Amino acid sequence: MTRLEATDVLAGKPSSFDVSRVRLDFPALSQIVNGSPVAYLDNAASTQKPTSVIETVTAAYTFNYSNVHRGVHTLSQRATEAYEGARETARQFLGAPLVEEIVFVRGTTEGINLVAQSYLRPRLEPGDEVLISGLEHHSNIVPWQMVCQQTGANLRVVPINAKGEIDLDAYKDALSRRTRLVAMSHISNALGTVNPVQMIVELAQQRGIPTLIDGAQAAPHLALDVATLGCDFYTVSGHKVFGPTGIGVLYGRLDRLNEMEPYQGGGEMIRSVTFESTEYASPPHKFEAGTPHIAGAIGLGAAMDYLTELGIDTIGAYETDLLRYATQCLGRLPEVRLIGTADDKAAVISFLLEDIHAHDVGTILDQEGIAVRVGHHCAQPVMDYFQVSSTARASFAFYNTAQEVDRLVGGIKNVLEVFGR
Amino acid sequence: MTDLRAIYQELILDHYRKPRNFVALESPTSQARGHNPLCGDRIEVYLMIDAAKIVQDVAFQGAGCAISTASASLMTEVVKGKTLAEARSLFDEFHEMMTGDTAAVPRDLGKLEALSSVRQIPIRVKCATLAWHTLKAALDEDSSQSPSISTES
Numbered sequence: 001m002t003r004l005e006a007t008d009v010l011a012g013k014p015s016s017f018d019v020s021r022v023r024l025d026f027p028a029l030s031q032i033v034n035g036s037p038v039a040y041l042d043n044a045a046s047t048q049k050p051t052s053v054i055e056t057v058t059a060a061y062t063f064n065y066s067n068v069h070r071g072v073h074t075l076s077q078r079a080t081e082a083y084e085g086a087r088e089t090a091r092q093f094l095g096a097p098l099v100e101e102i103v104f105v106r107g108t109t110e111g112i113n114l115v116a117q118s119y120l121r122p123r124l125e126p127g128d129e130v131l132i133s134g135l136e137h138h139s140n141i142v143p144w145q146m147v148c149q150q151t152g153a154n155l156r157v158v159p160i161n162a163k164g165e166i167d168l169d170a171y172k173d174a175l176s177r178r179t180r181l182v183a184m185s186h187i188s189n190a191l192g193t194v195n196p197v198q199m200i201v202e203l204a205q206q207r208g209i210p211t212l213i214d215g216a217q218a219a220p221h222l223a224l225d226v227a228t229l230g231c232d233f234y235t236v237s238g239h240k241v242f243g244p245t246g247i248g249v250l251y252g253r254l255d256r257l258n259e260m261e262p263y264q265g266g267g268e269m270i271r272s273v274t275f276e277s278t279e280y281a282s283p284p285h286k287f288e289a290g291t292p293h294i295a296g297a298i299g300l301g302a303a304m305d306y307l308t309e310l311g312i313d314t315i316g317a318y319e320t321d322l323l324r325y326a327t328q329c330l331g332r333l334p335e336v337r338l339i340g341t342a343d344d345k346a347a348v349i350s351f352l353l354e355d356i357h358a359h360d361v362g363t364i365l366d367q368e369g370i371a372v373r374v375g376h377h378c379a380q381p382v383m384d385y386f387q388v389s390s391t392a393r394a395s396f397a398f399y400n401t402a403q404e405v406d407r408l409v410g411g412i413k414n415v416l417e418v419f420g421r
Numbered sequence: 422m423t424d425l426r427a428i429y430q431e432l433i434l435d436h437y438r439k440p441r442n443f444v445a446l447e448s449p450t451s452q453a454r455g456h457n458p459l460c461g462d463r464i465e466v467y468l469m470i471d472a473a474k475i476v477q478d479v480a481f482q483g484a485g486c487a488i489s490t491a492s493a494s495l496m497t498e499v500v501k502g503k504t505l506a507e508a509r510s511l512f513d514e515f516h517e518m519m520t521g522d523t524a525a526v527p528r529d530l531g532k533l534e535a536l537s538s539v540r541q542i543p544i545r546v547k548c549a550t551l552a553w554h555t556l557k558a559a560l561d562e563d564s565s566q567s568p569s570i571s572t573e574s
Contacts (some may be wrong), residue, residue: 376460
């Protein structure tokens with residue numbers, strides 16, 4: 001059996017992407033964990049932060065900090081400029097036509113809850129349907145379950161196939177005159193499946209059904225273009241695109257945002273208030289009650305700038321190579337069973353190691369400084385479909401290397417040895 | 422540095438591969454369900470307690486990692502034949518060994534001490550204690566209900 005060397009993965013490639021140089025941008029990656037250099041393969045859970053993001057957040061608090069949209073003083077003006085500048089950065093990053101269509105939220109979860117409560121809830125009647133897929137993260141299940149319980153509507157689930165792909169025929173059949181919204185992920189967090197969102201959106205649009213795409217896993221891997229995609233809502237998390245936690249973006253088409261109720265009441269989201277009535281601000285401020293996560297938004301802007309500078313397509317191509325290499329390496333181990341083998345996949349590998357529990361796999365890998373996620377990945381219905389309680393998941397970012405894949409393979413062999421296999 | 426070989430020692434792996442008393446009792450006098458939402462592990466502990474308050478039989482069912490399965494298996498071995506008071510005292514001592522301030526073992530816990538190395542990985546301690554918390558819930562049961570416990574509660 002020929003063994004693919006770690007260096008092969010990059011051999012013959014134009015040197016447009018220098019991973020060793022890129023790694024220097026991430027201070028967390030040069031750490032020693034449990035006696036070994038950390039191999040951070042848990043990027044689908046959260047990503048490490050480049051120095052430019054850390055320094056931008058520090059500067060936001062050190063020099064330019066004040067509340068936004070309020071003061072006439074210089075610091076408030078600087079903070080407002082940086083905060084609204086980040087909104088423009090996010091607009092470009094998502095490919096949204098208008099900056100008013102960019103709402104800052106805490107993350108994808110809040111973006112979905114916002115749409116469930118402010119858009120969908122007033123429009124749902126008993127017997128109406130909300131359509132999701134069997135691949136969804138809990139955050140794209142539970143908010144819809146809640147709004148269905150509140151209104152008497154029904155949650156319908158499009159099944160997946162054995163490769164972990166959405167069954168498109170079943171999806172077409174499930175679209176009905178009672179469907180009020182389609183909510184699906186762009187990329188599955190548990191398996192890495194890239195869903196055919198363009199087709200999903202178009203099929204819904206043909207029937208006049210609005211769509212929400214959960215882009216939490218797509219934003220770090222794919223160039224986004226919500227205008228071309230044509231969805232009504234698209235939402236991402238900052239911490240998964242190398243930005244701060246507690247900040248994310250909800251894109252909503254302006255006509256949708258205009259017809260929606262506010263999500264929360266408070267300062268910032270009003271035009272005028274009396275005890276009798278309140279006139280709400282226009283989008284996006286209508287949906288940003290209270291003092292926002294100012295430094296987080298500014299840090300997110302820096303993260304998006306960083307990704308744009310590297311080139312999303314460049315890192316996407318690198319990750320595709322890395323995924324192919326990792327899939328080959330793990331595929332050679334007879335004890336490994338890959339869960340999720342979609343034709344179109346992002347750099348995520350979910351796997352089982354014989355009957356060894358994923359938590360034991362995770363603990364033993366951690367002793368070599370290899371960080372993987374083990375468990376149900378907040379996607380228990382996906383685990384149920386494959387009839388497993390949990391998997392180990394290695395999820396890659398552009399700063400991961402073929403050498404780290406080799407270490408993962410070595411770590412897996414060590415797990416087998418510890419278990420006497 | 423964590424000693425993996427101590428955590429995954431032969432005794433643990435043996436009880437993981439061949440769990441003892443791994444069966445659902447037909448008509449237990451009490452039973453309880455345990456759940457670790459962190460990993461999804463579930464366990465059911467069954468007790469047969471006689472009039473003299475002696476644990477005549479104890480068994481478990483469920484799916485879990487090596488540590489939780491071995492801990493449950495070892496637990497059933499040591500608890501069988503004990504009085505209710507002794508079983509409760511074993512819970513306290515095991516709990517102290519796994520979570521107490523010092524690594525000092527309160528008294529000779531025999532083969533249960535094989536699990537003490539798990540202390541080195543705090544996030545996995547709950548794997549070792551899940552079966553015991555479930556046992557305690559079954560011991561405390563007033564026979565009118567089947568309690569559930571969760572490691573995250």
